[in-house]
Amino acid sequence: MGRTLVTERLNNSLTVLDNRTGKVFTIPIVDNSIPATAFKAMTASMASEERAENETEKGLRVADGGFLNTAVIRSQITFIDGEAGSEYNRGYPIEQLALHSTHLETAYLLIYGALPTVPQFEIFSKEVMHHGVTHADAELFFRSFRYDAHPMAILTSAFAYLGSYCSEANPSLQGQNIFTKGDEASLARMDKQIYRLIGKATTLAAMAYRVRQGREFVTPPTNLSYTGSFLYQMDHMSEENYVPNPILEKALDVLFLLHADHELNASATTVLQTGSSLVDPYSAIAAGCASLYGPLHGGANEAVIRMLITIGKPENVPAFIEAVKKREKVLSGFGHRVYKTSDPRSFIVRKTADEVFNITGKDELLETAMALHEAAMKDKYFIERRLAPNVDFCGLIYRAMGFPLDFFPVLFAVPRVVGWLAHWRQASIIEQLYGNKSLIVTFFQMMLQEGGVKIWRPRQIYIGAGKREYVPIGGRVAVEGPKVTPSVVVHSGITKRTNLATFKGKAAAKL
Incomplete structure (x- = not known):
């Protein structure tokens, strides 16, 4: 029995020979992954021609530009098989969810780990829809944007603005462990922010839409579906008994469901990176929004x-x-x-x-x-x-469906709030077998991770200049080139005229 366990451990490991020192290291393989920190033990004496900035004596670093093959979190939310072309949300094929579920029901699944019962879903959906209303001051905030402001710029700012009204959700004000305790009060506080963010996502997006149309804002109705309420807030003017088209409502719901989560994409990673500093969830979501804005992600x-x-x-x-x-x-x-x-x-x-x-x-x-x-x-x-x-x-x-072109990223960001929050909150429960006994082991991630949140701090490989002495400005040799010197801005309009003008403290311009 003892020999079998030893053999299994050896089989589930990686043996590394450091040719610099001749040392052999055994690194455990868990879930087909190896811990990058294990390479820190592979230290060596610095070679005579080597740069001190390589920090050879502090162990090897793992280089992975763009996170092409680096796992930064253990997750149970979404699995993508890129070779097979399949996606599973909490184990359910995305095709089944799109056919049978709704965006809000899938939101519950992503955040809490299981499909809800009727009573559970009634509570969740009621809370989300109840929290759709914004403070009256929000109108002044939205009216402060230029008429041609990109709606994603407005939405990103709005999520950060929203946090200013929720001081009880700010770890900087209430204590850094308000979301990490894992007790009943901490979970309740976390869930309230989740209701607020999902509920208000459509409201903020609709307000960003209407402010550019020069229209008055609409109070979100509570008797429609999530996407039905969204369409109502964008389109309702003064019509009596206005109801959005059910086919468009359903189509938007399906698209929201498809976009709710997609593993550790750029924006989800941004939310986790930002959240690791224990910032309030509104600021973390705003950061995710900014990441999604780019043409390689949500702007696609x-x-x-x-x-x-x-x-x-x-x-x-x-x-x-x-x-x-x-x-x-x-x-x-x-x-x-x-x-x-x-x-x-x-x-x-x-x-x-x-x-x-x-x-x-x-x-x-x-x-x-x-x-x-x-x-x-x-x-x-x-x-x-x-x-x-x-x-x-x-x-x-x-x-x-008639949406403006620059509103498309907003239609991506609104449902993705769900996925961001699921990763931000995540607590994973894994069943492990020991012999013929089953033991439930809980691995908490992000806000609920065991041992507290660890701030994300990637390493770098420094290839810049070594230590050098400061030279006073009069004795410096100019370093010039297209990538190493500032660009010259060609001024026009009032700046050009001012530069040509004379005034006290400025010599006359030479023409």
Whole structure:
């Protein structure tokens, strides 16, 4: 028995020979992963020609630019099999959830780990919808933005602003352990912020939409669904008994469900990185919003439509394909960091698109999108690089539903609040077997992780200058070049005129 255990331990380990020192290290393999900190034990004497900044005597560092193969958290929320093209939320295939569930029910699943019973869901949905109303002062905040402000800039700011009204949720004011205790009071406080953030996400987004339309804001109704209330807040004017179209309401709910979580994407990682400092959840969500804003993430929906507009008609697709292969044009909507075959969400998007187009009519860019899809799927260049269509083509549905182009990232951010909060709160329960006995072992992550929250602090590999002495400005040799000196800004308008003017303390400009 003892020999068997020893053999199992050796089999589940990595043996590393450090050729610099001749030392052999045994590193445990747990869940097909090895701890990066184990390499800190692999120290060596610094070579004579080596830089002191390499810190060789402090052990090896693991270099992984872009987190291509680094796991930073143990999670039970979402699993993606990129090779098989599948996604599971808490073990449930995304296709089943999209067919049978709703966004709010899936939100409960992602956050709490199980599908709710009828009484559980009634409590959760009631609390979320109840917390949709904002403070009256929010109107002044939204009116302070320029008429042409990007709605994602407004929404990002609004989440941070929201935190200023919730001082009881700020660890800086109430104590840094208010969310990490794991007791009943701590969990209740955490859940209240979750209700607020999910409930107010649609309200803030609708206010960002209406402020640009010059419309008055609408109090969120409580007798509609989550997406029904969202559409009502965006579109209701003074019509009596206004009810959003049920097909559009359902389509938006499906798209919200598909976008609710997607493992440790850029924005979810940003929320966790920010949350690791024990900042309030509103600031963490605002940080996630800012990360989602970029065209490589949540802005991709918008980028796809702008690309299709640039292509124009289907007959222009071949020329565009060739320009992409020459790296003269950027291809959006194809390929994914995780999915290497197909994005399972893309099939659900196509079905949802058909249902929407049946009542709105087909988008004029649909034929161009289909021609691009067909051409890319037959082209050797795209096949070899495994560039299959992804979920970002759902922008065609948003466009058909009449949403402005720059509002697409907002329609991504609102449902993703759920996933961000699930990762921020996460507590994992893992059943482990010891012999013929079952033992429940709890691994708490992020706010509820065992031993308290550890701030995320990645290492770097410093390749800059070594220690050097300060030189007074008169004795310096200029270092010049396009990447090492500041750019010169060409001024115009009032700045140009002021620079040409004379006034006390300024010499006359030489013409």
